[in-house]
Amino acid sequence: MADLIYxxxxxxxxxxxxxxxxxxxxxxxxxxxxxxYELIVILILFTQINALGGFTKxxxxxxxxxxxxxxxxxxxxxxxxxxxxxxxxxxxxxVLLMRPLGTLPQIMCSDxxxxxxxxxxxxxxxxxxALAQVPIDWSPAKVVLxxxxxxxxxxxxxxxWVVACSVCFWIVEGREFANAVTxxxxxxxxxxxxVYSRPLRWLMAFIVPGAFVAYYPSLALLGKQDPLxxxxxxxxxxxxxxxxxxxxxxxxWRFAIRHYRGTGS
Amino acid sequence: MIEVRELRREFKxxxxxxxxxxxxxxxxxxxxxxxxxxxxxVGYVGPNGAGKSTTIKMLTGILVPTSGHITVDGVDPxxxxxxxxxxxxxxxxxxxxxxxxxPLRDSFDLLRSIYRVSAEDYRKRLxxxxxxxxxxxxxxxxVRQLSLGQRMRGEITAALLHAPELLVLDxxxxxLDLESKERLREFLxxxxxxxxxxxxxxxxxxxxxERLCPRLMVIDHGRVLADGPLDxxxxxxxxxxxxxxxxxxxxxxxxxxxxxxxxxxxxxLRHHLTFRRAETTAAQLITQVVRQVEVHDLAVxxxxxxxxIRKLYQRQLDQDVRR
Numbered sequence: 199m200a201d202l203i204y205x206x207x208x209x210x211x212x213x214x215x216x217x218x219x220x221x222x223x224x225x226x227x228x229x230x231x232x233x234x235y236e237l238i239v240i241l242i243l244f245t246q247i248n249a250l251g252g253f254t255k256x257x258x259x260x261x262x263x264x265x266x267x268x269x270x271x272x273x274x275x276x277x278x279x280x281x282x283x284x285x286x287x288x289x290x291x292x293v294l295l296m297r298p299l300g301t302l303p304q305i306m307c308s309d310x311x312x313x314x315x316x317x318x319x320x321x322x323x324x325x326x327x328a329l330a331q332v333p334i335d336w337s338p339a340k341v342v343l344x345x346x347x348x349x350x351x352x353x354x355x356x357x358x359w360v361v362a363c364s365v366c367f368w369i370v371e372g373r374e375f376a377n378a379v380t381x382x383x384x385x386x387x388x389x390x391x392x393v394y395s396r397p398l399r400w401l402m403a404f405i406v407p408g409a410f411v412a413y414y415p416s417l418a419l420l421g422k423q424d425p426l427x428x429x430x431x432x433x434x435x436x437x438x439x440x441x442x443x444x445x446x447x448x449x450x451w452r453f454a455i456r457h458y459r460g461t462g463s
Numbered sequence: 464m465i466e467v468r469e470l471r472r473e474f475k476x477x478x479x480x481x482x483x484x485x486x487x488x489x490x491x492x493x494x495x496x497x498x499x500x501x502x503x504x505v506g507y508v509g510p511n512g513a514g515k516s517t518t519i520k521m522l523t524g525i526l527v528p529t530s531g532h533i534t535v536d537g538v539d540p541x542x543x544x545x546x547x548x549x550x551x552x553x554x555x556x557x558x559x560x561x562x563x564x565x566p567l568r569d570s571f572d573l574l575r576s577i578y579r580v581s582a583e584d585y586r587k588r589l590x591x592x593x594x595x596x597x598x599x600x601x602x603x604x605x606v607r608q609l610s611l612g613q614r615m616r617g618e619i620t621a622a623l624l625h626a627p628e629l630l631v632l633d634x635x636x637x638x639l640d641l642e643s644k645e646r647l648r649e650f651l652x653x654x655x656x657x658x659x660x661x662x663x664x665x666x667x668x669x670x671x672x673e674r675l676c677p678r679l680m681v682i683d684h685g686r687v688l689a690d691g692p693l694d695x696x697x698x699x700x701x702x703x704x705x706x707x708x709x710x711x712x713x714x715x716x717x718x719x720x721x722x723x724x725x726x727x728x729x730x731x732l733r734h735h736l737t738f739r740r741a742e743t744t745a746a747q748l749i750t751q752v753v754r755q756v757e758v759h760d761l762a763v764x765x766x767x768x769x770x771x772i773r774k775l776y777q778r779q780l781d782q783d784v785r786r
Contacts, residue, residue, distance in 0.1 A: 202576070203576045203577055206572075206573060206576050207573065210562055210565055210569060210573055213564075213565060213569070214562065214563070214564035214565055215564075217564050217605065218564075288558065289555070289557070289558045290558060292520070292525045292555070292558065293555070293558055293559070293560045295523075295524065295525045295544065296523055296524075296525065296548055296553050296560070297545075297548055297560075297577055298545040298546070298548040298549045298577065298578065299545070299577060456527075459525065459526055459527045459541070460526075460527050
């Protein structure tokens with residue numbers, strides 16, 4: 199029962215938010231709209247063109263939806279890392295260090311924002327629509343891939359978030375940088391990566407493994423060849439990439455905490 | 464309970480000169496050594512920037528020492544942070560460990576889960592704190608609506624739910640009104656004497672020390688200037704005491720052997736007689752005085768604790784200058 203502590207911390211956070219009902223409802227709507235804007239951009243784009251990087255509108259929508267759902271879930275759990283500078287500046291971070299729990303899970307559970315479910319809901323709706331529209335040669339494996347992809351994507355995004363926010367331990371106002379990486383990689387992964395220039399592609403596909411959030415899994419689902427020449431099985435490796443990213447993020451976080459305790463606030 | 468040897472902590476501080484950035488090393492804690500036995504109550508005082516908070520952060524495992532050795536309740540704070548967290552309670556006067564938007568009781572419930580306290584122990588300890596600190600009415604109030612004094616009582620309860628042997632308090636009475644301060648002191652004195660909880664507290668309010676801490680440690684510039692019972696320190700740095708006498712009729716001050724200085728006020732109605740505590744006792748002095756003049760009232764004044772600490776700083780400065 200003692201291991202239920204994190205669900206309890208999340209529950210506490212949810213109850214806190216419900217003490218501000220009106221602002222909660224507004225935030226929820228704002229989040230659905232925010233997700234909608236990006237959708238509108240894609241739809242307008244496709245009134246002018248028929249294909250983007252060799253992909254049809256609905257195929258691009260599928261990538262957009264995978265990325266959106268993954269980002270939404272990651273935002274739910276890792277988004278509160280954006281508050282890290284405040285934690286460090288006000289000394290609240292020291293309070294986390296005084297508890298017999300890990301700092302990262304404490305922060306993740308500290309500020310689960312239900313309104314972010316608005317974003318996830320929107321993305322899932324588009325995902326179901328796109329899955330119904332695009333030609334997929336369904337097999338049990340592909341069903342699993344469809345379910346696993348947003349989850350692996352969420353882990354990848356969360357890892358990116360952790361690594362980017364770790365910068366705040368060195369530069370307390372590193373939030374701008376962190377946001378550029380996290381939100382930037384979301385914008386990036388919503389489109390087929392072959393539309394980007396080569397250096398950006400390499401950076402965002404393999405250093406920040408954004409291409410494994412939506413692009414490669416979508417290729418595998420659609421049974422399409424990678425225009426960039428990577429073999430077809432790459433689309434099935436997202437969970438592995440996610441595990442690797444999470445491990446790296448764990449190490450970076452530990453290193454950052456060691457730095458913090460070593461040089462102080 | 465606490466063992467500290469040759470503790471040192473340096474910080475790199477950025478100093479900007481134009482566009483160039485230089486770093487200089489500042490030593491916040493510079494070779495601090497002390498021991499605290501189980502059951503003691505120790506006041507840790509010093510001016511701002513003296514190294515108090517840095518020491519506390521190292522004792523609680525938040526910061527890792529640059530060099531030196533610390534053991535707290537048998538644990539190395541920098542290596543076994545989580546282990547230590549289960550054994551000690553920490554209260555920071557200026558930051559909260561309660562959940563801002565939730566009722567006080569919810570914070571306690573969460574801490575019970577975090578520290579894995581059994582339901583039975585939890586109820587017993589909570590009931591005790593609630594009763595002694597008068598929290599009954601406040602348990603259902605969201606923390607954000609509590610006054611500072613009420614919140615501090617909540618913070619202290621929160622720190623005691625896992626029954627730590629050592630309670631570390633960093634400026635627990637800062638910003639509180641007199642009544643709240645007194646209530647906290649009374650409670651802390653009680654858990655120290657009755658339950659045997661070791662207390663280590665930093666403070667700017669010297670009444671806290673007078674009331675709570677038989678032992679005082681004074682730190683400045685990262686070094687311990689003095690460490691010992693308050694009475695001894697007082698005797699050591701301020702050898703003078705003062706006898707204040709109010710006369711029935713205005714008149715000259717009595718001429719008594721052993722008095723080193725006389726100050727008169729109210730046209731000779733009141734006289735302050737300074738004497739050395741090592742040479743004369745107050746009793747001897749009073750016997751002499753009442754033989755010579757008709758006394759309306761008299762009092763023996765001990766130097767204020769502020770004076771003691773100021774003198775300690777002064778003594779250190781003098782030594783530094785001489786070196």
